[in-house]
Amino acid sequence: MTNPRSGGGKTARYGLTQRAEDMDAQVWTTSVERDAASLARNAVQQGAQVLGVVGGDGTVSAVAAVAADTGRSLVVVPAGTRNHFARDLGLDLRDPGQALDALVDGEPAQVDLGMLGSRVFVNNVSFGMYADALLEPGYRDDKPRAFATVAPDYLKGRQWVEARVDTPWGTVEFPQAVLISNNPYHLATPRWLGRRFSLTTGQLGAIVLKRPAQAPPDLLRHLRDELRQHKRGADPPDEGIAVWSAPGITLHGDVRHLDAGLDGEAVRLPLPVLCAIRPGALRVLLPKDRPGIPPEYAARH
Template identity: 65%
Template sequence: MANPRSGGGKTARFDLVNRAESMGARVWSTSAEQDAASLARRAVHEGAEVLGVAGGDGTVSAVAAVAFATDRPLLVVPAGTRNHFARDLGLDIRNPVSSLSAVTDGVLTHLDLGVVGPHVFVNNVSFGLYADALLDPGYREDKARTFASLAPDYLKGTQGVEADVDTPRGTVRFPQVVLVSNNPYHIATPRYLGRRFTLTSGLLGGIVLKGPTDTPPDLLRALRSQLLGQQPGPGPAGDAAIAWRAASITLHGRGQQLLHAGIDGEPVTLPLPVTCEARPGGLRVLLPRDRPGIPVEPVPGRPRAPRDH
């Protein structure tokens, strides 16, 4: 499956369709009529043994859901703008062609996956400012304007996540932001902020930004303290953020039944309570043998998690 619109047209610029077909792959491109998930299901119906996907994180996540449900290995070609999942796989996001080598000489490994209700996520589920931005009709065309229009209400505390979230430091009510990631993000140093050095810990990462305080918090300091198990410093910085690891993370309702969320950059609405869970080893991924980035640890013998939805 290839998304011709991802990454400003990377699929065409790198001639990925022709290159993949020359290696024996059959390629379908997404369109207004057929999205990546429906094409992946069609490929399975027609006997595909491996599901390859060229696109950004949203496209990759959609095909990963089908791969998980049908027990097919996933092959990722980074052809999006950010390529967060591909980057954390250690793939060369500057040269997506290099990932095609996995078609003929790949290494099969088992990686973790996150699930929330009927959905899966390879990167994260977000609640709050980012989730609301995704619902804005103009978000894709002007992301900066969208965030600028939404941020003031969050910073003032008049807007937040309409739910309570359980954390190791107690229940946080009406947080500004809740981010649940498939394996914890690195937040101890600015250089690798937001990276995941493993996708095989079997745990989710949770980050909660609490309500506003009189002084803007140093969020990086606060999160770093939590990740390293240190006592938070005095003042609002130490009280503003909580970061932890867990097999499951739950958000409870505050009088309403539905909650807006962003799953791997795509807007969804979820019924409360919302429970995110880790599926250790739940996704099989076919990787090229040579990967220039910081690679995930291959776990070829790890058992797959059961698919119960």
């Protein structure tokens, strides 16, 4: 399954369709009428034992859900903008076509999947500024403009998430932002901030930026300061950031729906929002020749 729109047209730019067909793979392309999940289900019905997906996290999560539910292996080819899941699988983002080698002699691995109710996410679900930016008209064509439109109210403390989040330190009401990830993000080293060096912990990662009584003049600087404090092992302050991991995380509140970003796709969710983890739910096939975990990180852990 290929998404020709992912990553500004990386599928065509890297010749990924031709490379897959040269390896005798049947290529199905998404369209307005045929989404990635329905194409994957059709492929299974026609006898496919391995599913491949060429695209970003949103496309990958749709096909991963079908692969996990039908017991098929998944080959991930990074052709999106950020490719968080593919990067954390250790794939080479500079040459997406190398991932196709897994079709020939792929090494199997079992990884976790995040669940948002019945929906799968391979990277994260977010609430707050990022989710609002996704809803801006023309977000895909001009992301900086979309963020510039929604950011001021968050940065000045005039906007927040209309929900409550249960944390190990109590309930946070109306946080500034909520980010729930499929396995925790690495936060201790600036160079690797936001990486996941394991997708098999059986835990969700949670980052909740609390809504301060008086908004700091620079919310982003406030977030960086709080992350540094968290790295030193301090407990979350009354006005700061809560970071933890758990097999399940719940958002609840009095509004009917929350806007969210689900693996980079805008969705509207009814409350309560229930997130969970499915340990080892997905079998992926990985090429033998791949960057993997950065060696300088592995040497320290």
